[in-house]
Amino acid sequence: MFPKFYNYKLDNGIQVVLIPIPNTKNIATSLTFDIGYLEETKKEDGLAHLTEHIISRFITNYTKVKEIKSKGHYVYTNAHTSHFKTAYHIYSLKKNLTDILDSYLTLYNFNRTDRNLFYKEMGSVIVELKQIISNKDKYVFYKNMPELVFGKNGKMVNDPVSEIKNLIKLGECDLINFVRKYYVPTNSIITIAGDFKKNDIIKYIKLKFNKVESGKKRPKRIIKIPKSFNPKYNFEVSSSSKLNNLYLNFIFPSNKNNKSLAILHILKKILVELNDSSILFDRLRSKLGIVYSPNIKKYINIHYGILSIHYNIEEKNYEKGFEELINILNELKKDKIEKNLFDLAKNKIMYEISLAQNDKTPKEFLYLTNTILSNNELLNPLDFYNKYTKHITLNDIRKWCRAIFVKNNSYLCIVGPEDKFKNFSIKHMKMLN
Numbered sequence: 001m002f003p004k005f006y007n008y009k010l011d012n013g014i015q016v017v018l019i020p021i022p023n024t025k026n027i028a029t030s031l032t033f034d035i036g037y038l039e040e041t042k043k044e045d046g047l048a049h050l051t052e053h054i055i056s057r058f059i060t061n062y063t064k065v066k067e068i069k070s071k072g073h074y075v076y077t078n079a080h081t082s083h084f085k086t087a088y089h090i091y092s093l094k095k096n097l098t099d100i101l102d103s104y105l106t107l108y109n110f111n112r113t114d115r116n117l118f119y120k121e122m123g124s125v126i127v128e129l130k131q132i133i134s135n136k137d138k139y140v141f142y143k144n145m146p147e148l149v150f151g152k153n154g155k156m157v158n159d160p161v162s163e164i165k166n167l168i169k170l171g172e173c174d175l176i177n178f179v180r181k182y183y184v185p186t187n188s189i190i191t192i193a194g195d196f197k198k199n200d201i202i203k204y205i206k207l208k209f210n211k212v213e214s215g216k217k218r219p220k221r222i223i224k225i226p227k228s229f230n231p232k233y234n235f236e237v238s239s240s241s242k243l244n245n246l247y248l249n250f251i252f253p254s255n256k257n258n259k260s261l262a263i264l265h266i267l268k269k270i271l272v273e274l275n276d277s278s279i280l281f282d283r284l285r286s287k288l289g290i291v292y293s294p295n296i297k298k299y300i301n302i303h304y305g306i307l308s309i310h311y312n313i314e315e316k317n318y319e320k321g322f323e324e325l326i327n328i329l330n331e332l333k334k335d336k337i338e339k340n341l342f343d344l345a346k347n348k349i350m351y352e353i354s355l356a357q358n359d360k361t362p363k364e365f366l367y368l369t370n371t372i373l374s375n376n377e378l379l380n381p382l383d384f385y386n387k388y389t390k391h392i393t394l395n396d397i398r399k400w401c402r403a404i405f406v407k408n409n410s411y412l413c414i415v416g417p418e419d420k421f422k423n424f425s426i427k428h429m430k431m432l433n
Contacts, residue, residue, distance in 0.1 A: 002357055002380035003193075005368060008202060012214035013186035015372055016205055019193040019365045026074075027094045027194035028362035031104040032087040032369045034189070035182040038155060038221055046125065046163035047170060047178050052081040052088075053121040054113055054175060055183075059088060063103035068096050083156060084301050085373060091363060094195050098204060104190065108212045110179050118172050126167060129160040136238040136415045137245055145249060148232040148411040149225060149306075156223065184215025191369045193362035223303045225251060231410045231429035235419040243312040244416035248325065250404050251411075252305045256374055262388040263400045264298060264307065269345035270337060270397075271309075272296050277341060280309075283324055290317035302374045307404070318421055326428045332401040342394050349389060353381045407432045 008016040037048050056079040059065055068075045075092040088107070090100045132138045139160070146157040190209075192201065253260040272278045272295050276286055284291035294311040313321045356364075371378055379387065410429045414421070 002382060003360075003365070005365075005378045005380070006198060006202075007372065007378055010185065010206060010210050012210055012212055013184075013188075013217070014205075014209055014212075015189045016202065017189065017191040017368050017372060017378075018196075018198055018201065019191075019362070019368065020196060020198050021193060021360050021362055021365075022195055024195045024360055024362055025093060026091060026362055027097050027100065027192065027196070028089070028091050028366055029097070029100050029104075029193075030087050030089045030189075030191045030366050030369055031107065032085055032189045032191070032373070033183055034085055034187045034373055035218060036081055036085050037083045037158060038223075039182055039218055043166070044170075044174065044178065045166040046129075047167075047174060048086060049081050049128075049163075050122055050125050050167060050170065051175055051178055052079050052086050053125055054118060055079070055107060055110065055179070056088060057117060057121060058110065058113070059090070059103055059107075063106050064099040065090060065103050068092060068099055087369065089363075089366070097192070097194070097196055097201065101190075101205065101208065105208055105212075107179075107183055108185070108209075110183065111176060113172050113175060115172065118175070122167055122170075126164050129164050132160045136236045136241070140234070140236055140247060140413045140415060144234045144236060145247070145306075145411065145413050148234055148413070149249075149251065150223075151226050154224075154226075181216075182218060185209070185212050186214050186217040189369050189372050191366050193365040221303070225304065228408045231407050231412065231426050231432075233422055233426055233429075234411075234413045235422065236413070236415045237417070237419065238415050239417065241416050243314060244318055244414055244421075245312050246310065246318075246322070247413040247415075248309045249411040249413065250307045250409050252307055252400075252404050254300065254302050254304050254374075256302060256376060258376070258384070258388050259392070259396075260305075260400065261300070262384070262392050263396055264305075265349060265389060266342070266345045266392055267332075267397055267400070268296050268298065269348055270341055274341070274344055274348065277344065279328060279337075279341075280311075280325075283328055284311065284321060288317075288320060288324060290314070290321050315416070315418075315420070319424055322421070322425060323428055326431055329401070329405040329432060332405065333398055335398075337394055337397065339394065342397075346389070349385065353385060356381055405432055 003019050003021045006018040040048055060077050065075055065077060073093055073096060077090050079088045092100060132142050142158050146154060150156045271280050276282060280294040284294055291311045291313055297308045299306040368378060407430045410432055412425055
């Protein structure tokens with residue numbers, strides 16, 4: 001059985017998600033701020049990422065996390081930032097939970113930073129950005145793909161070169177002001193999973209955290225996707241690449257649309273996750289023998305989702321492979337998906353759910369923070385299946401494909417040694433009707 005989820009909201013706006021899991025030794029926790037790159041002004045370009053680095057080091061070296069380590073107890077911390085959120089994670093033994101909460105509490109009163117630490121972490125961020133510049137596949141999703149979808153001046157576009165230029169202009173005061181403005185209760189979610197007494201912990205959280213002033217909620221985000229009438233294409237030259245790395249991308253509804261998410265879950269299984277029965281594997285590898293391992297990634301947030309079809313292919317086979325891919329996407333809109341493949345996909349989903357039911361690892365439940373950020377209902381995988389996935393039909397999938405796999409919603413990015421396929425690719429994307 002999946003553990004129960006409990007959601008609370010404190011008087012000052014902090015949201016709390018508790019997932020008690022009996023008989024587990026470890027605790028997984030996160031403090032997530034509904035703040036990311038989107039909150040930066042032009043003068044603050046790169047500041048959200050730098051702030052994450054500084055705060056992460058602060059947690060490790062200047063809070064009770066340091067005391068936990070000094071006792072010889074296991075404790076692990078990490079952090080990450082995106083356009084939409086910044087999350088700090090602390091994992092340790094369950095007896096250290098109140099010390100972990102006290103460590104998070106100090107972030108709301110963060111008002112100074114060590115100068116040496118500031119510039120060391122700035123150097124670390126700059127190295128990360130230079131790695132993105134040198135890794136063309138990362139660069140595509142960091143800059144090129146967002147430019148295709150949102151336009152060159154779109155808010156979702158990150159330019160690592162510009163970020164580096166701006167970072168070196170920033171000082172400690174810029175960081176402190178950013179934290180004071182956005183790291184406030186109304187923008188934050190505490191998530192805890194593990195073996196603890198729910199009533200005792202929520203009482204402790206209320207006692208400690210309700211004392212913090214609520215602060216102002218971040219401004220509402222407005223993300224516009226310009227209307228497109230034709231396929232979009234981008235090629236990034238990589239002199240070190242011997243293959244063409246293809247990413248064919250489509251925009252789909254946000255994670256607030258649970259029916260769409262259920263459809264996508266089944267479709268992804270049908271296309272790439274049923275071993276050699278998967279359509280892309282069967283058609284591009286087994287029959288044509290030109291692609292080793294096609295895969296699909298999905299990037300979903302409260303505003304939109306991106307479905308990205310990816311494979312590596314030799315230049316001599318590019319046209320044959322891309323033509324077949326377009327044929328497959330068009331066939332999905334018709335009565336071309338076999339019923340047994342559809343049933344197999346649902347069966348695999350249920351198999352994975354049965355495995356997850358036996359997984360009591362606390363960190364596996366921190367994903368629930370994203371559900372809260374999306375203002376979505378808290379459902380475990382089995383409840384989601386019974387409420388949404390179970391009722392999806394083949395006709396639902398066909399309708400979804402007809403709406404998504406169309407020429408004016410197709411964005412192709414290629415990384416390779418030489419750009420030879422622009423006209424061919426656009427011509428075939430226009431066949432997505």
